[in-house]
Amino acid sequence: MTFFDNILLGLETALSLNNLMWCFVGVFMGTLLGVIPGIGVLAAISMLFPLTFQLEPTAALIMLAGIWYGTTYGGSTASILLNVPGTPSSAITALDGYPMAQQGRAGVALLMTTFASFFGGSVGIILLMGFSGTISQMALQFSSTEYFALMLLGLIAASGMSNGAMIKGLIMVCLGVLFGLVGSDIYSGARRFTFGLVELADGIALVALALGLFGISEVIASVGKISAKGVDPDAVRFKAMKPTRDDMRRSWFPMLRGSAVGSFFGTLPGTGPSIAAFMSYALERRVAKEPERFGKGAIEGIMGPESANNAADQTAFIPTLALGIPGSATMALMLGALMIHGIAPGPQLMSEQPALFWGLVMSFWIGNLLLLVLNIPLIGLWVRLLTVPYQWLFPAVLMFVCIGTYSVNNSGFDVLLVAFFGILGYVLRYLSFPAAPMILGFVLGPLMEEHFRRAMLLGRGDPMTFLQRPISASVLFITLCLLIWGVYSAMRKRSAGS
Amino acid sequence: MIQNARADIVAGLLICAVGSIIVIYAYGNYPMGTLRRMGPGMFPAGLGAVLSLLGMVLALNSWRSLQANASHDWPPVQFELRTVGLTVAGVVAFAVLLRPMGLIPAVIAVVSISALSDARNKPLGIAVLALILVVLATVIFKFGLGLSFSLIAWNWS
Numbered sequence: 001m002t003f004f005d006n007i008l009l010g011l012e013t014a015l016s017l018n019n020l021m022w023c024f025v026g027v028f029m030g031t032l033l034g035v036i037p038g039i040g041v042l043a044a045i046s047m048l049f050p051l052t053f054q055l056e057p058t059a060a061l062i063m064l065a066g067i068w069y070g071t072t073y074g075g076s077t078a079s080i081l082l083n084v085p086g087t088p089s090s091a092i093t094a095l096d097g098y099p100m101a102q103q104g105r106a107g108v109a110l111l112m113t114t115f116a117s118f119f120g121g122s123v124g125i126i127l128l129m130g131f132s133g134t135i136s137q138m139a140l141q142f143s144s145t146e147y148f149a150l151m152l153l154g155l156i157a158a159s160g161m162s163n164g165a166m167i168k169g170l171i172m173v174c175l176g177v178l179f180g181l182v183g184s185d186i187y188s189g190a191r192r193f194t195f196g197l198v199e200l201a202d203g204i205a206l207v208a209l210a211l212g213l214f215g216i217s218e219v220i221a222s223v224g225k226i227s228a229k230g231v232d233p234d235a236v237r238f239k240a241m242k243p244t245r246d247d248m249r250r251s252w253f254p255m256l257r258g259s260a261v262g263s264f265f266g267t268l269p270g271t272g273p274s275i276a277a278f279m280s281y282a283l284e285r286r287v288a289k290e291p292e293r294f295g296k297g298a299i300e301g302i303m304g305p306e307s308a309n310n311a312a313d314q315t316a317f318i319p320t321l322a323l324g325i326p327g328s329a330t331m332a333l334m335l336g337a338l339m340i341h342g343i344a345p346g347p348q349l350m351s352e353q354p355a356l357f358w359g360l361v362m363s364f365w366i367g368n369l370l371l372l373v374l375n376i377p378l379i380g381l382w383v384r385l386l387t388v389p390y391q392w393l394f395p396a397v398l399m400f401v402c403i404g405t406y407s408v409n410n411s412g413f414d415v416l417l418v419a420f421f422g423i424l425g426y427v428l429r430y431l432s433f434p435a436a437p438m439i440l441g442f443v444l445g446p447l448m449e450e451h452f453r454r455a456m457l458l459g460r461g462d463p464m465t466f467l468q469r470p471i472s473a474s475v476l477f478i479t480l481c482l483l484i485w486g487v488y489s490a491m492r493k494r495s496a497g498s
Numbered sequence: 499m500i501q502n503a504r505a506d507i508v509a510g511l512l513i514c515a516v517g518s519i520i521v522i523y524a525y526g527n528y529p530m531g532t533l534r535r536m537g538p539g540m541f542p543a544g545l546g547a548v549l550s551l552l553g554m555v556l557a558l559n560s561w562r563s564l565q566a567n568a569s570h571d572w573p574p575v576q577f578e579l580r581t582v583g584l585t586v587a588g589v590v591a592f593a594v595l596l597r598p599m600g601l602i603p604a605v606i607a608v609v610s611i612s613a614l615s616d617a618r619n620k621p622l623g624i625a626v627l628a629l630i631l632v633v634l635a636t637v638i639f640k641f642g643l644g645l646s647f648s649l650i651a652w653n654w655s
Contacts, residue, residue, distance in 0.1 A: 167555060171513055171553065178546075185538035188529075193523075216586070220578060220581050221578075224581065224618075389618070391619050394612070394613075395609040395612045396609070398585065398609070402593070403645075406592075410646065410647075415592060419590050423582060423586055431505055431506070457534060460534055461535075
């Protein structure tokens, strides 16, 4: 099949009425939850995760992806209007977006971020279409040895890049892997760490872990801290959205640079939209002729990061879909969704499930277009949602979490697990342990064990097998460099502090 | 949230203990196998050892920085015991009540118990909120998505 056949197949799949509808639902719900402060991307995806179980895999993934970039967009809305970032990846947008809103230019800022998001997203999609094929072709030759090395790299990178100390990230990864091992051992069938509970024989449900760690603990952390603020609805009327010619002129290059930065950081393991947005902001400030305008409502300061985080959103799918190795917690959830639907992720995905792969890719475009069309008229609605007091919203969030978790397996035990992981998540958050690496460890853990054991079997029990194959040896070398760099920068920070 | 050396020492020691327990538990309960043919216990035991080591490093590191820098103090962020307790109690109540009593009582329980954790919520407001959410949950999940739970029931067995 040629490239164009693939695109046609993708369009056909993505434009089917059913998939189109779920794409719309995903984008809409994602934006809605993204606008609500205190609900991040991970919480939003895990809250809506159970809904996708009733769908066929393609529709489920299309909807989850829609939730993801919808949340990113909704997060920027809250950033600009309230200076309360709805999601971490849009925290940077608040730096210049909120001053713009204070100057009565909220409408312009919202409209322009929508364009920037669409632009960045499109660049990411084109790269995804171009590179996935090549990478997955290459990956077809990988054996368990390479997979283990790549997963190790992904986990270590994720623990190092998240904010805070690398050692805490590593601890969280290990804990995540351990939770992932609960249940029946794939080789021997032995039940591990189930403590005699029948409910744990199939392992801990991903939904329960994700909703506890992100849903419940985020709610606990924000109760009593967030109060609704008044927003002037007039600032976001359609008439107030028209950007000046100066705004347009200033926006082109930040959008291009932001997309490049975002695409790059999206593909790397452990980095993601938040880091991409941050880097893009730093870059814009450095290349600006008048850097003193930044922080006071410079439009470059929102266009760069907004195209960067959306480009990163899309390119993060490259390693996830082409290799089956997620680089971030969000991608780990996507992968989890695939596996729950019985689809093995990996390089063979593109050749075995072309309709799913290309349908998903083309749906990104349609979803981004929907975002553009949907949000211009709906900005008013999002603004009104921001004025609903948080003390009424959070019990509703908890209710949806409970019903959602229960509905996956019709299991009250899973709801109890949510409560358990909620407490654990809050305690870990309190002790400033990052929660995201845990999800990554949880999803990758069982796969890693499987590949490790298979590699050792093929290598006749000699651990040197990991160093004898060139690809795995170089990946392990990079991993080691990352570890050394982490230790070095921690030591430098300490000596600077004392 | 907090960057506190004393809290990190405690956390590190706890993690170290958890790791050691896992090693002992895996060693005692699951066959280890050989390096070539690993049993179900090998990978968890190795992981427990790594975890234990990481916990130790964290504790030692924080202890050293506490020695070097005495100005570390207890966290400015309060541990919200009331919020944690009430939110989690709400979720647990839902889990316990759903099967024997049905969706409506379970939703009322989770909404009203968790709503108490915010002092701004008054009894009347909570009642109205619970009513709205009961209707919403019934319409969306029971009639909209057709999920299989009874709205109201009585079967404690």
